Amino acid sequence: ETGVTQSPTHLIKTRGQQVTLRCSSQSGHNTVSWYQQALGQGPQFIFQYYREEENGRGNFPPRFSGLQFPNYSSELNVNALELDDSALYLCASSLGGPNQETQYFGPGTRLLVL
Amino acid sequence: ILNVEQSPQSLHVQEGDSTNFTCSFPSSNFYALHWYRWETAKSPEALFVMTLNGDEKKKGRISATLNTKEGYSYLYIKGSQPEDSATYLCAFRPNTGNQFYFGTGTSLTVIP
Numbered sequence: 001e002t003g004v005t006q007s008p009t010h011l012i013k014t015r016g017q018q019v020t021l022r023c024s025s026q027s028g029h030n031t032v033s034w035y036q037q038a039l040g041q042g043p044q045f046i047f048q049y050y051r052e053e054e055n056g057r058g059n060f061p062p063r064f065s066g067l068q069f070p071n072y073s074s075e076l077n078v079n080a081l082e083l084d085d086s087a088l089y090l091c092a093s094s095l096g097g098p099n100q101e102t103q104y105f106g107p108g109t110r111l112l113v114l
Numbered sequence: 115i116l117n118v119e120q121s122p123q124s125l126h127v128q129e130g131d132s133t134n135f136t137c138s139f140p141s142s143n144f145y146a147l148h149w150y151r152w153e154t155a156k157s158p159e160a161l162f163v164m165t166l167n168g169d170e171k172k173k174g175r176i177s178a179t180l181n182t183k184e185g186y187s188y189l190y191i192k193g194s195q196p197e198d199s200a201t202y203l204c205a206f207r208p209n210t211g212n213q214f215y216f217g218t219g220t221s222l223t224v225i226p
Contacts, residue, residue: 040218105150
């Protein structure tokens with residue numbers, strides 16, 4: 001059974017650029033959630049996708065957007081990058097749709113915005 | 115924004131010591147409380163999913179209790195080992211929506 005993978009592992013961008021982060025969910029999992037963890041903070045919920053539809057969103061602006069594909073892998077896109085977007089981005093997959101139970105996390109993508 | 119707090123922020127213990135930490139969350143609209151262990155350079159790993167007031171769960175030397183009426187959960191580690199060194203995160207899910215609210219974690223270092 002393949003676990004959750006994320007790519008890239010590290011990324012450096014400049015302010016104003018756009019970035020796409022990728023997540024492959026654990027086999028059979030139809031739900032993916034994305035989190036942002038800034039330095040010294042706990043993970044903050046960005047949004048969740050269930051069967052290719054957005055299924056809940058945290059307090060993040062519209063320049064944070066996402067996609068989920070038929071194979072349940074997912075992308076997080078961030079436009080017009082700001083310095084405060086520098087963080088670790090985690091994705092987590094789960095089975096069971098909106099009433100998810102255990103989440104399985106990937107190792108994260110560390111984004112630095114200069 | 116819901117407030118989930120963990121204490122202490124960090125902890126250093128000697129190998130063999132037992133230890134515990136706290137996760138505090140809102141006592142209303144409870145749905146679930148999750149505990150995760152996060153070792154450096156690895157992915158957060160789920161430890162427990164707790165849903166009922168009075169729940170006690172155990173995995174080896176690690177156990178957790180839940181009090182939803184007063185809004186807290188304790189994580190206990192008996193006879194700490196160096197491999198227990200990690201950050202322990204709790205995540206609260208209310209019964210509205212499907213968002214998890216994470217604490218900032220307790221960083222545990224077990225000194226051999």
